[in-house]
Each structure stands twice: as C-alpha cells, then as structure tokens.
Amino acid sequence: MADSYQFIIFGATGDLTHRKLIPAFYNLYRQQQLPEKIDIIAIGRRKKDSQLYREEVYASVKKHSRYEVDEESWPEFASKIKYLQFDFRQDEGYRLLKEELQKEAHWIYYLAVAPEYFALIVDKLEKEGLAGKETKNTRVVIEKPFGKNLETARQLNDKINKVFSEENIYRIDHYLGKEMLQNIMVIRFANSLFEPLWNNKHIDNIQIVSSEIGGVGERGAYYDQSGALRDMVQNHMMQLLALTAMEPPVDLETDSIRAEKVKVLKALEMDFQNIDKYVVRGQYGPGQVNGVKVPAYREENRVDNDSGTETFVALKLFVNNLRWSGVPFYIKTGKRLTQKSTEIIVEFKGGAHPVYLAGNKNILPNLLVIRIQPLEGIFLQFNAKRPGTDNFILPVQMDYCQNCQLGENSPEAYERLIHDILKGDATLFTHWDEVEYSWRFIDRIAEAWSREEIAFPNYPAGSNGPLEAERLLERDGRSWWHLEGFHGEHLILKAKGVNNNEI
Template sequence: MPNTTPTRALYMLFGGTGDLALRKLYPAIFNLYKKGSLSTHFALVGLSRKELTDEEFRAKIIDSIAAETENQAQAEEFASHFYWKSHDVTNLDHYQELGKIADELDKKYETNGNRIFYVSMAPRFFGIVAKNLKDQNVLSENGGFNRLVIEKPFGRDFASAKELNDDLTSAFNENQIYRIDHYLGKETTQAIPVLRFGNPMIDAIWNQNYIKDVQITLAESLGVEDRAGYYDTAGALRDMIQNHTLQIVSYLAMEQPNSFIDTDIRREKVKVLESMKIYDEQGVKDNFVRGQYGAGDNTPEYRQENGVPEDSNNNTYAAGKIIFDNPRWGKTPFYIRSGKKLADKTGRIDIEFKKPLVDIFAKGTNQPAELQSNVLTLLIDPKIGISLDINTKNSDQGFHTETVDLNYLQSDDRAAEVPLPYERLFHDILKGDGTYFASWPEVAAAWKFIDPVQKLWDNTKGDFPNYKSGSMGPQAADDLLARDGNAWYFPNK
C-alpha cells in the first residue's frame, strides 16, 4: 500500500558508485519512491574521489534500477534528483563545499533540513566522516533531522568497536546512528516478535521448560569468491556470527518488551545478550568449533582461492553453543553455525521442543510407537515460511504414530511483493525507527561474547582443511551437539 505521508530528506552517500550502492541501495530507494515513501521533496548527493558529471551519475542510476523499472519516464524523473560531487573524505575544504551544496538542495527540494548521511566505505573512514561532518558544519541546524547510517563491520573486536563508537558519538547522538544489518530487514527476522508475542499458545511454551534446544543455521553454498582481501581478515565468526546471527538470537531469546517501540525492544535485546555466558579458554574449546573448507567436486580448497595465503588460519565455518544465565533459558542451549561452501544455501531457525515426560503410546499397544520431538522451523531465505512437525496417528492397520509437517511456504507471487531488506531498512531510517538496527550496547555485548573465541583461534593453528566443500561442515560440529544428546535438525530430519 502506498505511503501517504512521504518523508522529505536529502541523502549524502559516501561511496556513491560502489558495488553495494549500485546493486542494493539505489534500487531500494527507487522502490520507496515508487511506493510513495519519497516524493518530489528529496535529493541524493553521490560522493567519492571519482570524477563524474551529474549526467554520468544519473546514467549509472538508471542502469542500477533497470530491474525495478516499469515506467522509464518515472525512472528518469527519479534519477533527476541525483547529483555528483567528487569528494575526498580527508579534505576539509570538500566538506565546506558539500555543506553549501546541501543548503542549496535543501532549498530547491524543500527537504526541511532533513539529512541522511550513508557511509558505504571501508570502516576506517567511518569516524573521519562523522567528525568532519560535524566540525565543518555539514549537519542540519535548522530543525531538520541528522541521521548517520553505517555498514558493517563495526570493529574487529570490542576495543576497536568502542574506539569507533566513541568517534561516532562525538559527532552524533546514539539515537541518530543507524548500524545496518541486512538480516534485520528480512521478512522472517521481522516476524519473530509477532510469532512469539502475538500468539499466546506459543508465548506460553517459549522457555526452557518446553524447548529442548534452538538451532540457527546461516549457510552459504558459495566460497570466498572475489572477497578474499576482506574475508581472510574477518572469517565466518566476525562476518556472520557476531552480527547477523547474534541479532537473530536476541529476538528469539529476549523477554517481552513493554511496547513495540525501538527503545523498549532494544532494552530487552541488550539484557538477553548481556546474559550470554562468556567462555574462558577451556569453555571456548568445549563449546565452539571452527572450520576451513577443503576441495570439493571441481572446486579448490580455501587456501587455493585467489588472494588467500597458502597458510591461512582463517575460519570459513564457525559453530557454537550459547548458554544464557537467566530464568527463561538457563538449561536450553542455542546452537549457532555459519559457513561457506556448505551443502545448501539456507537461512533457518529450528526450535526443538521436549518430548512428553511420559510416552503413554509406548505401553499397552501391540507395536510400541516412538514419539518424535515437535520442531518449529522458521525459514529465512531463500524461501520464506514456517513449518511445525507434530505427532499424529497414521492410517495403517494397528496403532502407529507418524510425524507430519504443518507448512506455510510463501508463494512466489507474495514473495515478489515483499520489500527487500534494504528497502525496509531505508524506510525505517526515513521514519526514525531504530527497531531493526543494532544499538551500541547490543554491539558491545556481542563483541564481548565473541572476543574470547576469536582470540583463541587467532593464537592457535587450526587443523585445516577440516570439511569438504559441499558438506555441512566439520564433524566436530556434529559432535558438539551429540555430547548434549542433540543433533542438527537440518539436513538430517
């Protein structure tokens, strides 16, 4: 449904011709424009060292939104709101010029002084940009809002993340900072609070008394591709676990907030993230597993990929067990895993419930039946859906039980209508809603949990490669669950 109250805003996008901007950001903004969240009162200034004319930049915009374009005249009108400025983020004079351009565009498009600064650059520039925007008077001072948007990674550990956050908060307030995590823009992630708190029958059993374990799998079938320069210094733990995975964990594990507004939700997320047990060295060895992919069918091992050192100690797979020190989850483990070159590309959450304390069907029947655990599955991608495994009687002669799936899989037609993650997140930035963005206390708690794991892995040599491309990871990840009497639900169901 079109938004009848479009927001007036001026965007300044640092890294304006980068891959992310062209593939994800401009199509997302265009979709908002088509749906009415933006109208005539917006403009965007693209920024990088590259020399371009406004016309050349607009041609790139037209190309980048081609897949979303149904009306060429509309696309051209949209692109007419885009301007280019060659900009060196370390040059103070360039910020003075940018401030003048912003003032001119504010007047031309009547944006009410609302300004969104999107930094799609290497993290080392985040603090520089934020400080110079403030010091060189680029921020709006006439009643409009100022919002700073930054991409991951947010630091490499807690110390570097804190240093970065200190730089940002010297220029912007915490409620003006939007840390993008595109998994928080996904349909299933955003549905978790509704599933939990909107259904009393689910809410009543969402605790250690009924749930045996929770499993989160974010698996990729591709390898490192052309990202070796970044990925070999990050790995699965930093790239996928510290941010995406732990954010999903926070929505699954938090207590019910007082209301569905960002401040209340973030408060509960922080509480549950801070209740995660932080492991010592032995705890890391007992509860975390790392891996690096080997060769597969006609595919090289990680250390043979372009740009990867021959002796790389980087993890392309990480799995672990989270234990919470709180009344709701004290005895229920959360198992998490993510990796590259795995058997399937899938994002999913599998919640395994406990079996009945007494299996009455195992007594008094000619052929004893074994009840299976109920499992609630939330599919994140590439498909979106929900399934529930329940026990019932089959139709054979005699008495036998079987497990059936109650499935809801989003249709292709409906999936086509679902906003893409960046579109959702841009919409929330325009509206000033921080619900699906990570606050600094959340980021800090996540790093404090991850740091001991990363430190041990950095200081010890892994026995790599230890899983075959096209598998679901190293055997040690299966053993991690087996020690608790559990097993990965996917793909072994």
C-alpha cells in the same frame, strides 16, 4: 510544508549502492513511500557527471529491483539523483558538498565505504559544519563491521559519538530488515499457541543456522582479516539469538525492544576454559558445489596461502536466566556448505503420551522452524497417524511460505531499513549496548582461539562442515537438523540417523 530530505551516499559507485541502495530507493518510489522532497546525493571518486551516473544506476535498477522499470516515470525518479565527484579523504570535496545541502532539510549520511573511513568521514563532516550534536536533523548510517573487537569498536563509537548523538547513529544490520526476522516477535507474542511453550519446560534446544553455498568471492582481503566469527556471529547471529530469546518488551517502542535484547546478550554463558567442547571452527578445502569443482579458501583471490582464518563456526551457549536455564542454543554458520539457507529451529521436548510410545519408538520431536531465507516462512512439524489399519505414527508438516503467497510484493531488507531511516525509527538498528555486549562475548572466544593452533582446511567445500561440529551435538545426545532442500516450496529437514522417507 512537507519535510525535505537529502540522502548523501558515500561510496556511491560501489557494489552495495548499485545492488541494494538505489534499487531500494526505486522500490520505495514505486510504492509512493519516498518523501516528495528528497535528493539522493551520490558521492564517488570516479570521474563522471550526473547524467552518466543515472544511466549506470538505471542498469542496476533494471537488474536488481523487484519492479520492472517504468519508462514513463523513470525520469522523475532519476531527477532526484545527483552525482558529486570527489575524494572523501580530502577537505575540498566537503566544501563542494556544503554548497549542495539545504539548511532546512534533513541530512542523512550513508557510509557505504570501507570501515577504516567511517571516523575520517564523520570528522570531516564536523569540521565543515555539516554534522554535529548541535546540528539539527542529521543522521549517520554505518554498515558493518562496527570494529574488529571490543576495543576498536569502542574507539570508533567514541569518535562518532562526539559528532552524532546515539539516537542519530543508525548501525545497519541488513538481517534485521528481513521480513521474517521482524516476524519473530509477532510469532512469539501474538500467538497464544507458542508463548506459553517458549521456555525451558517445553523447549529442548534451539538451533540458529546460516549457511552459504558461495565462497568469499571478491571479499578475500576483508574476509581474511575478519572470519566467520566476526563477520557473521558477532552481528547477524547474535541478533537472531537476541530476538529469539528476549523477554516480552513493555511496549513496541525502540528503547523497550532494545533493552530486552541487551538483557539476553548480557546473560550469555559458555565455559571458556573448555572452549573445544563449546566451539568448533573450520576452513573449507577444495571440493564440489552443485557438481562444480571449487577451490579451497586459501586458493581464493587476495587470501593468504597459509591463512588461519575460519570460514565456519559452530558453537553451544546458554542464556543464564529463569526462562532459558539449561536450554542449549546451538549456532552454526559457514561458507561453501550444501545449501544457502538461514533458519531458526526450535526443537520441543518429547511429550508423547506413554500409550503411543510403546509401539512407536522413533517418534520425532515437534519442531518450529522460522525460515529467514531463501524462502521466507514458518514450518511446523508434529506427529499424526499414518493412514491404514495400524497405529504407526509419522511426522507431518504445516508450512507457510511467505514468498510463495506474496511474490514480488515481499519487500527487500534495505527497503524497510531506508524507509525507517527516513522516518527516524531506529527499532531495526543496533544500539551501542548491543554492539558492546556482543563483542564482549565474541572477544572471549577469539582470545581462547589465539592460544591454540588448528590444522586447516578441515572440511571439503560442498559439505555440512567439519565432522567435529556434528560431535558438538552428539555429545549432548542431539543432532543438527540439516536443511536437505525443498520439495516444491516445502522444506525438507533431516536429523542424523533419521530416514528421509519418514519425514
């Protein structure tokens, strides 16, 4: 007999559920990758019945799914969804939920709610006998942020770990569900072209960049208590770094991959006594984005008028091990920048033979760019001779655009993550050790910041961020590789002082 599943979503009327979760379930259904026996139990405080909720998620799927809604099969999918109306802060609703759950099914609780309710919901599930370490086939899925610092993260983990064992706690980071992140290990370890060069003998520096055009939108209240360091660097950027710098795992099992990622996070180094030489923070002021005037961060809804929260972070750090000794990793993330993009840029050391350097003083370095978004792909820049009678060398590119080739067949991050949750595969989810060592590092930056004041805002919306972020690399004789845009589907990169026409 096939296993049966009951997927319980707390916060089922929220934005995440409507934009990501239900469309992901529908996409899996269209691909015949959902278990045959599955109930999606949607829990919300708003008063409505299952029929009305199904009509609402129909509109969400129509808007956000990568598949057109198939009218003939929709009723079958919709029949898997049931709405339960109750306040998850009150005990009565959990008794109502208990009546819906089948003892032989796998119970998966997805907490798509504000972080302050994580521990409360887990506690009430245990009290009603709906979760516990002795309860078989139960899992809990928790969205970020996991704590506000190491202390609060430990407190939250202790509370959840009393009810769920570590292997049944799925701390979700949607970046890990993105196809090109999963490709990082393949690019490194399945290609003899790259792995022999993936070390301090051949790599000059690595830049990990995630920039956004948008501001904080309706997340002002949350973001003002968090900031870019906690909202982006502690989780997404640290995961990108760990995957880029990790040693080859002994196998592809969950524990083996996680162990290598943890080693990287343990080895992070920075001179915290001279924090200004290693970290730059910023906050956007008013400006223009794509020709449209936009307000300053302090003018956004539900943001303090005198807020000292950073919307931009750039930092330099090192991984203290044999492979990476001396190689700087530059990380940058921010809101209201020039482009929406996430990429890992590996800049190789200059290796041109002296016979070519004589007449070509400005030979550019080789670059490998792993594009996470908006167009997933791999970009390789190397040098070649310009057509003609001279020996002028110019950079040329090889560019693989995954979205361009696969189109709608490229899965969304939440599809892969929900699929893995149902399978019980935690490889793409964050282990407590990763959370702990990431917070250890981030807390030291936050502590250093707390001892000094900074004048905000310090960069206009629609720019590349604070000028001090440029100086962070200039002091090392380097420059950020800025994403200038796309020519068709092809990436255009530019470093400071390099003419665009040369690339």
